[in-house]
Amino acid sequence: MEYSRITNIKDPLFKQMHQLMQDVFPPEEVLEFDLWKEPLEDPGIRVFVAVYEGKVVGATEYRYYEDFNVAMTDFTIVGRAGLGIGPFLAQKRLEDLQELALANGKKLSGMFAEIYDPYRVEHYEFGGVKPMNPYVRREVLAHLGYKRLDFPYVHPSWNNDGEAVTGLDLCFLPMDGEMNELPTDLIVKFLKRYYTVLPNKPETWNTMIKNLEAKEKVGLIYF
Template sequence: MITFRELTDESGDLAALRAFYDTLYVTEFPDPDERESLANMADYLRRKHRGWYGRNSYHIVLGLADGAVVAASISDYLAEPNTGVIEFLLIAPACRGTGAGRKLLAHTESLLDEDARRAHDRPLDAILAEMNDPLATSARTDNLDPVTRALIWHRWGYRGLDFPYVQPALSPDQDPVTNLILIGKPLRADWSAAIPAPIVASTVHEYLRWAMRIDEPDASPEFRDMATALGRTDGVAQLPLDRYVGRDDTFDLRPATDADEFAAAMTLYRNTFAPGPATVPESAFRRARADPDHRLWTLRRTPADPAPAGLASFFALPAAGFAGYLALTGPLRHAGLLRRLVARMETELLSQRHHLRGWYAELAPDTDAAPFRHLGCHELAVDYHQPAPDLPIRLLFKAPGRVYAPPALTTADLLADIEDVLTSVYAVADPRTHPTLRRLRDALPDSPEALVPLR
């Protein structure tokens, strides 16, 4: 049985806040740049008591079971856009899967709706929340698998908001947080397809002002960039979170690890990719089966389909990924599944490499690059040759997740990644002296920090 306690600025509540902060909160927020300070939380409760928030509001709710804090949420009501923002909602590991999260969410949403009715005499229009982006690279291990978290919030009715959200630094000693996504749940029927961009911009503006204490949000470079992006559209599209991470059951994915599935994958490979200089022999796939950083997947439309209609082969390199072959045929072709397959691939890469620059793909000169550009891939303007045989080929790069700007890929990073490609993908014994790397190095700017040119 879980009960909820909303904290005030009374001494007993502040002591409970400190106990929660020193234990559950610090554990659940391993990235110090994402943590609000205890002093700020206590100060906000005191300000609320003095009426500083006006028609806005601030809530800290603790969930208790047998006297112990097992859950918590912090949320803000913002009167100008008539929206709520959930700063975080967390459940102790021992209580996950018990329904405590859904109960705490319902309680938090109810408090925000009460705020709206008190301020405007009408219901709340929408609720937004910050969440670690499951398709963004991070230098720190998350406290919960980010794909699992995304699927939980999906079941709770939230969707990703498709714009480049960045949390500004919470203090002079902290950095902006770039691995977040803003998710939302519209509560108005006319916002079911998209939330009006001015409402999202107003919510972010007021959130920075009242929750982050940024007195002039318009002076924040992060907010200005977000406002510029939001100003280009009337409505912010909503991304179903299960589809965003490639887990919406539109295809059946199987690792081709056993002999039968590997044979089925090779049959599909032979039927899809005609033999030629840009394809590899099946012996290369057999060699890669022993590489723990290689993945070979087959895809079917349904689990009952006898043979696969899709294929994905890719490698996890030390700081990047490399997509060898991606194919969608038969019932999977022209079904809008490439983005979901790539999302599935990226979440797998991120589970292996928390710090991931992005991934590369080789594209034959006569292959249409439009589907890849639609995903956010950029073609690098470099002299690149596939090593076996020595074949000029186009090299694509994509940063993980949503892509809103060209990649800032340095020459040093590209050379390091291609060295890893030669070693891991093509089994080149001495990659630094190989013609592919030497030709690439000679054609790039001398400065290791120079950005790789794009086509």
């Protein structure tokens, strides 16, 4: 299996990846094909696909914030069962991020991720791919060491229509497994930068940010 980076919308592997996203994710979570041009060309956004026998069978997008020394996993797609795609992507991503942190003169402190709460979004089938089932994905993240940030989370729809997307948790994977809380200053700065690309924020998102700013720390708890 190959771990191949995509940096151009004209890359034939990107067409396969975008179709895979449409097959797996709900519509409001998938950016339109043409709108991917700038993100793919952005050196700070890292989009990789798992290629098996010439076919894109998995994908992951993530980024590393040098000033925060944290990463964000935008998404991970496992398109087929039985090939070890999930572990392959997780390992390759971690190796890449550790190299980026090392080049920044630091040791990676942790990684954010959003995860669906299957108890609130059972209707999402994720293309019928069993490894993408929300229950399975949540358990996988838990085994990797992710913890849920203890506050009600919403995010702006990627349709940029001002709608709020609910039914998710914001999680964090501390490289120091003993960590049980995060400073809200880091969370707020990260979220504001991450969603800069979506100017139409729902009011519930703005309220969430204000509530976070009123606190000093947020607990990291097990799923």
